[in-house]
Amino acid sequence: TQLLxxxxxxxxxxEGENLxxxxxxxxxxxxxxxxxQEPGEGPVLLVTVVTGGEVKKLKRLTFQxxxxxxxxxxxxxxxxxxxxxxxxCAGARTSTGTASKLTFGTGxxxxxxx
Amino acid sequence: EAxxxxxxxxxxxxxxQSVAFWCNPISGHATLYWYQQILGQGPxxxxxxxxxxxxxxxxxxxxxxxxxxxxxxxSTLKIQPAKLEDSAVYLCASRHPQGAAEAFFGQGTxxxxx
Numbered sequence: 375t376q377l378l379x380x381x382x383x384x385x386x387x388x389e390g391e392n393l394x395x396x397x398x399x400x401x402x403x404x405x406x407x408x409x410x411q412e413p414g415e416g417p418v419l420l421v422t423v424v425t426g427g428e429v430k431k432l433k434r435l436t437f438q439x440x441x442x443x444x445x446x447x448x449x450x451x452x453x454x455x456x457x458x459x460x461x462x463c464a465g466a467r468t469s470t471g472t473a474s475k476l477t478f479g480t481g482x483x484x485x486x487x488x
Numbered sequence: 489e490a491x492x493x494x495x496x497x498x499x500x501x502x503x504x505q506s507v508a509f510w511c512n513p514i515s516g517h518a519t520l521y522w523y524q525q526i527l528g529q530g531p532x533x534x535x536x537x538x539x540x541x542x543x544x545x546x547x548x549x550x551x552x553x554x555x556x557x558x559x560x561x562x563s564t565l566k567i568q569p570a571k572l573e574d575s576a577v578y579l580c581a582s583r584h585p586q587g588a589a590e591a592f593f594g595q596g597t598x599x600x601x602x
Contacts, residue, residue, distance in 0.1 A: 416592075417593050478530040
């Protein structure tokens, strides 16, 4: 059972357009991470958000953690072909005395064309 | 700093055969994960280790999958016997146990079962 649902599943846009990817869950997470994965490679961390309502910016990417720490969004402004890839959210739950479990979302495949 | 090493990169086997994957995590990372990723989907956690102990293996198909991390460093994941639906990329990741720490991934092993 995938606890984190991402939408849309697939997005094809032209260079210069804006887009938003959503990551939703019914569970509360202690932190949430966004990763980007290119073909033939493992996921690479983009950002970690910890506080409910937190907003972080990474150049043209804006990440927001929901107030209740159950959902998150990734907004890309003026998308470029280099943004093409599989975007994954991952929620972490910390248990006392053990390492946190890291659960990945269903993934959003983004394709940016010229 | 060396990254997470996985081998082999690719493996093709016939159904009912056995296969093993190897992972060498980043030095000092006590937490190690094995994920299964079907093409275009998010990674699904198979097993999580903290040093040489299993933290979570609730989604590991234990009738055919096994994993060990005997000395708390390297880990192996085995499938015996393999089924067609096991075709996927198997990703290994390591992480500091601290809750919001980044997970570092290897390049994965692409398994094709024919």
